[in-house]
Amino acid sequence: MTFALSARDLTKQFGDFTAVDGVQFDVHHGEIFGFLGPNGSGKTTTIRMMLGLLQPSAGEAEILGMPVREHIGEIRPRVGYMSQRFSLYNDLTVIQNLEFYGKAYGLTNTELKASLAKALEMSGLTGRENALTRDLSGGWRQRLALSAAILHRPEVIFLDEPTAGVDPVSRREFWDLLYQLVSENITVFVTTHYMDEAEHCHRLAFIQRGKIIAYGSPEEIKTDMMKAQVLEIEPSDAVRAMKVLRALKNEAKLPIQEVEYYGALVHVVAPNMKKHKKAIAAGLRKANIDPGQMSIIEPTLEDVFIASMKAK
Amino acid sequence: MSFRHLWAVTRKEIQHILRDRATLILVLLTPTAMLLIFAYSLTVELQHIPIAVLDYDRGATSRDFVQQITAGDDLDLYAQVASEDEIEDLLMRGEIKAALIIHPDFSRDLLALRGMPLQIIIDGTEPESGGFAVDHISWRAEKFINTALSDQLQTMGLALDTLQPLDLRVRTWFNPSLKPRNDVIPGMISIMLGFPALSVALTLAHEREHGTMEQLMATPITRTELLLGKMLPYIFVGLVNVVLIPLFAIAWFHISFNGSFLLFFALSAVFLFSILGVGIVIGVFIRTQAAALALSFLVIFFPGFFMTGIFFPISSMPELVRMESLFLPGTHYAIITRGVFLPGVGLDILWPYTVMMFGLGVVFVGIAALFFRKKLG
Structure with missing residues (x-):
């Protein structure tokens, strides 16, 4: 079977700096594929190569079964893109922006009319067609940008950090829209550095310093990547407990990998937690701290990524 | 070349200009207004x-x-x-x-x-x-x-x-016995029509600065469609001034216009194509509006004043500068404007300059399209 998108050994070098280093992934038709990584890890560079905006130094990108290098002209009308920075014209109205992108993708007037109504409805901007884009709030603008990117009914859409700087409610609503797109069999490739959004993806890849360090569904990643378990503690004094545990980690008395605050709770990451749970409790009691409720919990993707990033 | 793509870009550009009245007036009337100011300040008659x-x-x-x-x-x-x-x-x-x-x-x-x-x-x-x-x-x-x-x-x-x-x-x-306005105003039209070229350079840099260029690049619009689509509205702006300037020159400064206005209009359109070509070359190579503005002054306006023979005869320039002035569309256009205004000469004399301007325009647009980072890297 063919994939909606594939990257084979995709590499981009800028001088001595390797921004993207042999990246490989396949995206199935009609899934949300998350591309995660910290700032500057090579996410945008990868998207640009996928879209033919940047020539790879090595490797190959394929969209809808066609190599990007040779078939970019055929690919462009079938793909949508919402770039990292707000990509609409602030000094134009909602409708002017939509009409421009519709025509840029070659829609005829009748086609445009039909998609405009749908786009306005989807972005919730019906009735505000003549509002200036700069007067819209962040969440509205993101939805407008998404509507503009899918006016021409693309089969694949690339979203580069679509929710950066958007409030949590708007982010939630934005993800609802993405699920709606997937239900219409559109393949979504989305980058983000929000870990909570990773859990919403069907499958994902985690990129760090240009290399993919984790790849698969959220469950696969959790079981494959997490060789350690997370112990959640509710100590009487979280600040001191933190110090004690970090000291234990640094002195290598216990094989602790990570100690992090989780609100009033503390998460301790270590392999073979069952064996070490008692030693951790004893360490805390020795410093006159009541370890309180202790339970081994299922790691979140965030735990996994932080653990694997530090391991590298 | 798809007409639909071209028109999409042109229409958007017109919407940018029409957005608010101040921008519209600024873009539309700057060339004529500047020419009037310059004509006054440069034609003070010396006496006593x-x-x-x-x-x-x-x-x-x-x-x-x-x-x-x-x-x-x-x-x-x-x-x-x-x-x-x-x-x-x-x-x-x-x-x-x-x-x-x-x-x-x-x-x-x-x-x-x-x-x-x-x-x-x-x-x-x-x-x-x-x-x-x-x-x-x-x-x-x-x-x-x-x-x-x-x-x-x-x-x-x-x-x-x-x-x-x-x-x-x-x-x-400033020699009043030679009626300087007769000479200065037709000559300076070429400089004033540099303003639309500056606008084109700025709009390209603006797209870069605001990140919309990358979005444009991902659409099926080609480089040439994008560049020509951006030029068209400003050619129109230039042509509005091509009509306004002779009207002012005749009605206000009593300059005689002896040639064919239609010929003047047509050749001005050719000039606008070539000078806007310079504008898009700037816009393609420069990433910020501030730098595009500075470079436009360096490449369009200063040579326009000093190297196109408007104030200083080209024959008295060093050979290198003389050669360079041939590559400035304004040099050829200054000959055309003066020829059409004063002696009223026709295409039989002006055709080589017209061909030269058109050729330069094609070269500039070609360079811009060729070097346009369709691939952003």
Whole structure:
């Protein structure tokens, strides 16, 4: 079977700096594929190569079964893109922006009319067609940008950090829209550095310093990547407990990998937690701290990524 | 080339311009408004330039001569002095702009047809006034020779014009007897039409700065469609000014327009294509609006003033600059505007310049399309 998108050994070098280093992934038709990584890890560079905006130094990108290098002209009308920075014209109205992108993708007037109504409805901007884009709030603008990117009914859409700087409610609503797109069999490739959004993806890849360090569904990643378990503690004094545990980690008395605050709770990451749970409790009691409720919990993707990033 | 894509870009660009009235007026009327301001400031007529005269000859002929020189409104006899020291003093104080020294042998040499031994000293710190004085003294001296020597020449059997093979007039910018506005306004149209070119450079840089360029690049719109689509509205803006400027020139400055307006309009469109080509080359190579603005002044406006022969004749430039001026669309357009306005010449004479402008335009757009980072890397 063919994939909606594939990257084979995709590499981009800028001088001595390797921004993207042999990246490989396949995206199935009609899934949300998350591309995660910290700032500057090579996410945008990868998207640009996928879209033919940047020539790879090595490797190959394929969209809808066609190599990007040779078939970019055929690919462009079938793909949508919402770039990292707000990509609409602030000094134009909602409708002017939509009409421009519709025509840029070659829609005829009748086609445009039909998609405009749908786009306005989807972005919730019906009735505000003549509002200036700069007067819209962040969440509205993101939805407008998404509507503009899918006016021409693309089969694949690339979203580069679509929710950066958007409030949590708007982010939630934005993800609802993405699920709606997937239900219409559109393949979504989305980058983000929000870990909570990773859990919403069907499958994902985690990129760090240009290399993919984790790849698969959220469950696969959790079981494959997490060789350690997370112990959640509710100590009487979280600040001191933190110090004690970090000291234990640094002195290598216990094989602790990570100690992090989780609100009033503390998460301790270590392999073979069952064996070490008692030693951790004893360490805390020795410093006159009541370890309180202790339970081994299922790691979140965030735990996994932080653990694997530090391991590298 | 898809017409739909082209029109999408053009329409968007027009919407940007129409967005608010201030932008519209600024973009649309700047060329004409600037031309009016420049036409006024550059055509101040010099008058009553104070000069001093040092007459070593002290004869009737030299007295007549001095009288003739200072008879008009152009030169005023500020002082008759007795020594060169006095001249220096007056020049230093700025009380005179030029001094005329008449040689002791002035009358004798003149009547013997050996020439006219005169010396003119000008204030080099004010070359305009000095040049003006030289210009007018020479012109009046020539007239003086004609009248003073006509009898004598006739007795010698010589025709008058054998004595004046040379016209010594220096053509200065401000010479009122040459009606500078006639020359300056048609010449400066080419500079003023640089404003639409600047606008095009700025809109490209604006897309870069705001990140919309990357979005555009991901659409099926091609480089050429994007560049031409952006040029079209500004060619229109330029053409509006191509109509307005002659109207003002004729109605306000009473400049005669002797050629065909249709020809002028058509050739102006060709010029706009080539000068906007310069604008998009700037917009393609430069990433920020501030830098695009600075470079436009360097590449469009300064050479427009100094290298296209509007104020300084190209023939007097160093060879390298002369070559360079051939690659400026304004050089060819200045010849066209002057030709169409004043002598009213037609395409039979102007076609090589038209071909040159069009060729340059094609080269510029080609360079822009070729180097346009369709691939952002």
